[in-house]
Amino acid sequence: MTSSDGRAQGTAAGETGEPATVSEAGAGTADPQAPAVPQPAGEHGHKEFDLATLLAERGGERYELYTKHLNHQLPRMLHTIGFDKFYERAEGAHFWDADGNDYLDMLAGFGVMGLGRHHPVVRKALHDVLDAGLPDLTRFDCQPLPGLLAEKLLAHSPHLDRVFFGNSGTEAVETALKFARYATGRPRVLYCTHSFHGLTTGSLSVNGEAGFQDGFAPLLPDTAIPLGDLDALAAELRKGDVAALIVEPIQGHGVHICPPGWLAAAQELLHRHKALLICDEVQTGLGRTGDFYAYQHEEGVEPDLVTVSKALSGGYVPVSATLGKDWIFKKVYSSMDRVLVHSASFGSNAQAMAAGLATLSVMEDEGIVANSRRVGDLLRTRLAALVDRYELLKDVRGRGLMVGIEFGRPKSLGLRGRWTMLQAARKGLFAQMVVVPLLQKHRILTQVSGDHLEVIKLIPPLVVDEADVDRFVAAFTDVMDEAHNGGGLMWDFGKTLVKQAIAAR
Incomplete structure (x- = not known):
């Protein structure tokens, strides 16, 4: 159950009229000789899950749990550099620890928390969509929320026509790579040195940092060119097998901006050779650079495919979007036999769509x-x-x-x-x-x-x-x-x- 402000509510001893049974060995240890205490039932007779109590009892084990069950090197690294903090709550651009100390967040969860943490409008939208009891993910219907979010996203890039919703930035990149290859009938995608487009196998193939690729070869036959090098781009395009160039308008690795005029010139060169421009806006999109998309800082740039994720849900729910031109989508989904040729089990789920709609609304309303x-x-x-x-x-x-x-x-x-x-x-x-x-x-x-x-x-x-x-x-x-x-x-x-x-x- 939740309170009116959305916080989890535990069931304390005495709320159901039954006394809690506690042994002499310590609080919370059941007495094997005592009769079983009935568990409180939820609204529909289900046993309730008490998240608040679980966190209160075991939240202090966070680093031990990570070491034992997850990536054991992460707590080791955090301890080494003194980053092994116990943050207890967060709001906006700030965290607080158990002692009430205020921390300023200049990281935003690697860019996910565009609106800061726990924005009330997005939070309410998620409560509302859960309370609505929608028939979500039937897979054989057309719910309204994905269409409404696609419409709102496309309004910020009017030269694009259609959207595919996934769950992460790397999944959006995978979608763009697949669509570009299928639409052009060509195998090779160009990318820039020092780029970062994700860590799944396809997106890793266009990752410009060898350290991420080490030990995971063989990858797809893609080729790196220096950021801003038109001659290198032209040389690769002359080979006739290039489907697309994928590029971050501002590279996250080192924060390097595309040279002035390069994106527009690259786009013209690509289109002359029947290849596509993919702009990866997973980190730079949704206002991060002072325009809705980073490519919009340069006049005349209209990518064929654009990838979006991170801040789209206000930091609450995994979600991504791949925006593209009508002809690309129609070529990929060319017949009813191909209706599910590219899909995602959790793509377009109601929580993600509602969070995305609320996030875009906040962006407009709050400037x-x-x-x-x-x-x-x-x-x-x-x-x-x-x-x-x-x-x-x-x-x-x-x-x-x-x-x-x-x-x-x-x-x-x-x-x-x-x-x-x-x-x-x-x-x-x-x-x-x-x-x-x-x-x-x-x-x-x-x-x-x-x-x-x-x-x-x-x-x-x-x-x-x-x-x-x-x-x-x-x-x-x-x-x-x-x-x-x-x-x-x-x-x-x-x-x-x-x-x-x-x-x-």
């Missing part, structure tokens, strides 16, 4: 895209002003609330020696040294933008405000001051990272 552009410009401008002040700070770049902070080799002798030591052990350690005190000292959650990269990526919820910018810039300034002073806990932690990096070789 989320405009806030992303305004606050993002403020954040980037204030950080860029620090580049001349700190020799370890090389560059600040990005669009909207997708900002990359890059560090580089300093000029002064003392700092250069420490930098060289870190680089010799493992590239990317300095950026990690910045991320750790931001959390430990200033309670701000950030991330390094990729393995072996000296770049921090900021992708906060799109609801952050000027006070959040002030807090981050002040904290970042304090960390950089400590780094340039050459001592203190930051460099001590750096020595620890160096030892671990050497030991891992």
Whole structure:
């Protein structure tokens, strides 16, 4: 059962008129000699599941459970860098721990929490759709919610006509790859070096980072070209077997923006060779860069296929969308025999569709895209002003609330020696040294933008405000001051990272 505000309600002893039986060994241990206590029945006679009590009793085991049953390296890594926190609640762009300490989220769950956590409008929509008791996922009917969400999404990209709904960003990419190959009758998809499009086998084939591909070959016969290189694109297209180019308008790995004019020129070149342009907007879409889609920053760009996920459900429900042109969908679904040639068991489910509709409504009503552009410009401008002040700070770049902070080799002798030591052990350690005190000292959650990269990526919820910018810039300034002073806990932690990096070789 839930209360009017949606929180889980437990059943305490005495609520049903029956006393709880507790042994002398401790609370919650059943007495084998005592008669069984009837379990409270739910609204339709079902035994109730008490989530609140389960979390209260076993929530403290979170890291042990992960170590035993899930990815055992994750808690190990979190413990090593001091990220093994116990967050108890969250709202908007902030977390709180059990002691009531406030943490600023500049990560947004890798971009999923575009509206921040627990937005009341999306939350209510999910309660409403559950209460509606819809005949969901019959598979042999046409429910209204998918059509309504598709209509609303397509309104933001009027050159596109149809939508396929899946469950994740990598699934949206898989859909785009399949559709492009089938529609063109060609096998090969081009992608850019340092790209990230997902980790399933198809999307992994267009992943520009070899570290993710190691040990999973053979993959699909796809080919990488440098971001912004038209000559390399033209050379591949002349071979006549290219179905499409898939590209992130702003690469998440390192936060690199497509050079001005390149997307439009690439599109023209692709279409001349009967190939398609796929824009991967899984992370950059839905307002992240200050426009609804990142490709819209460049005039005349109209991708043939667009992938969307992450922020589409307000962070509540897995959902993705692949948007495309009418002729592509009609070629894939060319007859009734092919009606299920590409489908997803949980695709278009009512909860995901309702959350998506509510999210887009909030974005319109609360000016989320405009806030992303305004606050993002403020954040980037204030950080860029620090580049001349700190020799370890090389560059600040990005669009909207997708900002990359890059560090580089300093000029002064003392700092250069420490930098060289870190680089010799493992590239990317300095950026990690910045991320750790931001959390430990200033309670701000950030991330390094990729393995072996000296770049921090900021992708906060799109609801952050000027006070959040002030807090981050002040904290970042304090960390950089400590780094340039050459001592203190930051460099001590750096020595620890160096030892671990050497030991891992």
